[in-house]
Amino acid sequence: MECQYPLMPGSATMPVATNTSHDVVYQLSGVSKTYARNAVHALEDINLTLGKGSFSSIIGSSGCGKSTLLKIMAGLIPPSRGRVVLQGRPVTGSRRDIGMMFQQATLFPWRTTIENIVLPIEIRDGKAAALAAHEPARALLELVGLKGFDKAYPSELSGGMAQRAAICRMLITEPAVLLLDEPFSALDELTRDFMNMELQRICTSRNATAFLVTHSIPEAVILSDVVYVMKPRPGRIAEEVVIDLPRPRTLDMITTPKFGALVEHIRGRLDKETFI
Amino acid sequence: MTQKDHAQERGSDTVWIEQVAWIDRVPRPVAMAFVFAVFVGIWHIVTQAGFVSPIILPTPGETFADLVLVGRNLISGEYMLAALWVTLREVAYGFAIAMMIGFSLGIIVGETAFGERAIMPYLVAIDTMPKVAFAPLFIAWLGFGIESKVALAAFIATFPIVVGTAAGLHSADANARMLFKTMGASRLQTLFKMKLPTGLPQIFTGLKIASVSVMAGAITGEFLGGGRGFGELIRVASTQLNTPRVFSLIIYLSLVGMALFGTVVWIQRRFVFWHKERVVGGDL
Ligand SMILES: Nc1ncnc2c1ncn2[C@@H]1O[C@H](COP(=O)(O)OP(=O)(O)OP(=O)(O)O)[C@@H](O)[C@H]1O
Numbered sequence: 293m294e295c296q297y298p299l300m301p302g303s304a305t306m307p308v309a310t311n312t313s314h315d316v317v318y319q320l321s322g323v324s325k326t327y328a329r330n331a332v333h334a335l336e337d338i339n340l341t342l343g344k345g346s347f348s349s350i351i352g353s354s355g356c357g358k359s360t361l362l363k364i365m366a367g368l369i370p371p372s373r374g375r376v377v378l379q380g381r382p383v384t385g386s387r388r389d390i391g392m393m394f395q396q397a398t399l400f401p402w403r404t405t406i407e408n409i410v411l412p413i414e415i416r417d418g419k420a421a422a423l424a425a426h427e428p429a430r431a432l433l434e435l436v437g438l439k440g441f442d443k444a445y446p447s448e449l450s451g452g453m454a455q456r457a458a459i460c461r462m463l464i465t466e467p468a469v470l471l472l473d474e475p476f477s478a479l480d481e482l483t484r485d486f487m488n489m490e491l492q493r494i495c496t497s498r499n500a501t502a503f504l505v506t507h508s509i510p511e512a513v514i515l516s517d518v519v520y521v522m523k524p525r526p527g528r529i530a531e532e533v534v535i536d537l538p539r540p541r542t543l544d545m546i547t548t549p550k551f552g553a554l555v556e557h558i559r560g561r562l563d564k565e566t567f568i
Numbered sequence: 569m570t571q572k573d574h575a576q577e578r579g580s581d582t583v584w585i586e587q588v589a590w591i592d593r594v595p596r597p598v599a600m601a602f603v604f605a606v607f608v609g610i611w612h613i614v615t616q617a618g619f620v621s622p623i624i625l626p627t628p629g630e631t632f633a634d635l636v637l638v639g640r641n642l643i644s645g646e647y648m649l650a651a652l653w654v655t656l657r658e659v660a661y662g663f664a665i666a667m668m669i670g671f672s673l674g675i676i677v678g679e680t681a682f683g684e685r686a687i688m689p690y691l692v693a694i695d696t697m698p699k700v701a702f703a704p705l706f707i708a709w710l711g712f713g714i715e716s717k718v719a720l721a722a723f724i725a726t727f728p729i730v731v732g733t734a735a736g737l738h739s740a741d742a743n744a745r746m747l748f749k750t751m752g753a754s755r756l757q758t759l760f761k762m763k764l765p766t767g768l769p770q771i772f773t774g775l776k777i778a779s780v781s782v783m784a785g786a787i788t789g790e791f792l793g794g795g796r797g798f799g800e801l802i803r804v805a806s807t808q809l810n811t812p813r814v815f816s817l818i819i820y821l822s823l824v825g826m827a828l829f830g831t832v833v834w835i836q837r838r839f840v841f842w843h844k845e846r847v848v849g850g851d852l
């Protein structure tokens with residue numbers, strides 16, 4: 293692994309151990325995964341350290357193991373080798389301090405929007421707690437611009453609105469880390485830009501740690517502190533690109549030369565490493 | 569029925585009227601009445617012209633007269649009402665038992681690997697048998713009372729419910745399962761809060777098939793095992809070559825069947841309000 297860009301502007305002479313300055317939230321060491329069913333070697337020796345409040349993205353070709361990595365981090369599937377530690381405790385199953393989001397919103401059509409949002413609470417703490425969570429859920433809806441849609445059914449929401457409701461569902465348990473598997477890739481570009489800025493705002497305001505899987509290089513660059521470029525078969529991290537654009541990021545930055553250089557650099561790495 | 573968009577504005581040259589072929593424009597009641605009239609008309613001509621003997625096919629008039637007669641008998645609470653009551657109970661008990669066994673087996677088969685591996689093959693094997701052939705066995709085991717008919721009705725109606733429930737439980741997609749896993753849901757929570765609601769459309773499909781076959785089971789049981797139900801009335805009428813009576817009894821039975829089917833559809837509409845499918849017969 294090489295570190296092409298320093299994390300802090302003007303700190304290029306500092307040693308690369310950038311994360312020691314933050315509290316470490318996620319620590320993956322030597323994580324490998326082989327699916328027993330078809331003997332697919334999906335991940336090989338993944339080492340990651342995510343600091344508190346950091347935003348990291350992972351980018352790589354289709355099938356290189358990004359979703360597998362995310363599922364292992366979330367405790368949905370066990371790794372074949374290696375260790376995953378979240379906030380000092382090893383991950384061995386689903387965890388309350390993890391919020392997850394997928395490409396599809398997956399709202400349940402028999403529940404109103406607000407009932408969908410409080411579902412995680414209902415499952416963990418029962419119906420009474422879920423009812424009590426309606427107030428914070430309404431506040432979240434307002435945060436993502438869905439005020440007044442609490443009683444609407446998912447069929448009455450557009451794709452972007454449904455995805456925003458899914459954000460609320462992820463946030464209702466106030467997770468310390470957000471694991472995002474291509475959350476906005478089904479949305480049109482304008483909505484997607486808007487949602488990305490929303491996501492940045494939410495993460496900053498809550499000091500949440502985010503880990504995003506994406507296929508879009510500009511999206512990874514505009515949001516992240518670090519972009520991990522993945523190589524396929526077996527999936528491993530080819531490069532860790534530090535994005536030292538100032539925060540808060542705005543959509544205007546897309547036109548700056550620095551942004552363009554970062555995108556070009558990552559695209560070059562992807563072309564070289566991942567596509568045959 | 570799709571509503572036609574009407575022109576609402578005058579003076580615009582781009583507001584135009586969508587052309588719908590006249591056969592697609594006929595309102596439902598008119599269309600149904602028309603088909604009914606044609607059917608009765610042909611029936612009338614065929615019987616009047618003497619193509620078929622009145623013993624084989626009564627005229628519409630005779631059948632209608634007998635419908636009125638049977639209707640009067642039913643309303644005044646005479647022996648036909650008692651017979652209908654017997655059959656209704658058989659159908660109701662049979663359906664209730666089929667639902668209990670069907671849901672239980674369906675959940676075991678659809679939810680556990682054991683059920684799918686060890687129970688489903690046997691269910692499929694039994695399902696491929698002609699189930700009516702079990703009627704003599706049920707009569708031998710349970711006698712000539714309503715028990716044997718209830719058993720046959722339940723036996724026939726159970727399988728569609730098992731299949732519908734098991735298929736319904738499998739219909740939840742990978743994302744929903746993963747979501748429930750991330751929320752730390754238990755197996756029971758996943759079943760009741762996600763898999764069962766997701767599977768309700770298929771479960772109701774099974775229930776609708778069952779609601780139709782449960783009646784067939786009860787009447788078959790009565791044909792083969794006697795008793796005092798409507799099936800027995802039909803059997804007696806046909807041995808007496810009273811064809812109009814057979815026809816009118818069947819028509820009354822079909823009303824009962826439609827009522828049961830319609831009830832299931834109505835409940836489906838209420839509980840599966842989010843699933844907008846075009847149900848066959850769903851407009852009852
Ligand atoms: N449940 C599974 N069982 C067996 N093999 C799997 C399973 N899930 C994924 N794989 C395999 O592991 C590899 C990585 O899959 P993964 O879903 O992690 O890719 P991905 O990077 O998320 O791809 P995409 O960008 O298309 O979502 C693939 O070769 C896939 O065939």
Ligand SMILES: [Mg+2]
Nearest residue numbers: 358359360473
């Ligand atoms: Mg994926």
